[in-house]
Amino acid sequence: MRIATWNINGLRARLEFILLWLAEREPDVVGFQELKVADELFPHAEFEALGYHALTHGQKSWNGVAILSRAPLELVEAGLPGQSGFGSRLLRARVGEGAGAIDFTTLYCPNGKDTDHDDYQRKLDWFDALRDWAATFVRPDRPIVLGGDFNIVPSPLDSWNEERLRGSIFHTEAERERMQALIDLGLFDLFRVAHPETRAFSWWDYRGGAFHRKQGLRIDFLLGTRAIVDRLRTIEIDREFRKKKDGLTASDHAPVIATLDD
DNA sequence: ATGTCCACTAGGAGTGGA
Secondary structure, eight states: OEEEEEEOSOHHHHHHHHHHHHHHHOOSEEEEEOOOSOGGGOOHHHHHTTTOEEEEEOOSSSOOEEEEESSOEEEEEESOTTOGGGOSOEEEEEESSGGGOEEEEEEEOOOOOOTTSHHHHHHHHHHHHHHHHHHTTOOTTSOEEEEEEOOOOOSGGGBTTHHHHTTSTTSOHHHHHHHHHHHTTTOEEHHHHHOTTOOOOSEEOSGGGTTTTTOEEOOEEEEEOHHHHTTEEEEEEOGGGGSOBTTBOOOSBOOEEEEEOO
16 A cells, blocks of 8 residues: 655646656555645546545645545544634545555644744644644554644754754744654654655755755655554655656655555 | 745736745
């Protein structure tokens, strides 16, 4: 079973690019973030043509998340309780069938903009709510995945320039404490399980040639319980799809894709 | 300091967000 997360930065602008990726990588389950489209405009038929069912939790202009699955999927919940004012950022489904089924959540965590912006404290509050919510169901023996754009750089190894950026947005102690609090519920950063020492990024600014200068951050994660770690075979950040394809513009995020034993 | 991209409004570029 191949599972993935990807902040696509605009579904309508990215559709053709996404379809290329699906055909090439053939994931079974994908969580998308930053759809920037209302649910009624979601192109279900385009995905169904490739064999994917979709659940969406979108809104006009900004935010928005969706889950694609080849196997039937069942909505569990949409939206983080108490945090609907921050937009459509969370969607949880049961995906797959039988013993191999997993509890899969896609997350688009708030950016926070800057440490002196009001959104920064709201971001920290959102993460507190996320931890409280996750604590209600995360258990080591359950196959649970939380995947998404967390907008936090958890450790110096995950930043292209920790020395310069420490204390700035994505790199603060308060954000890192929130990330750790989530992990402490019994979740593992699957990329780090497989690649404990590798410097790898999942996001590069469109500006300034950041991708080619290797100036990126690792802010997109697949988190899984012990039951998922036990099934983990591979996990990679799909840098190839941060590059233009057939003249089509990529998202500023690369997909993260993992293979699990069925 | 900031070289890009996306969506919105409006009916052609500017603005806000990331």
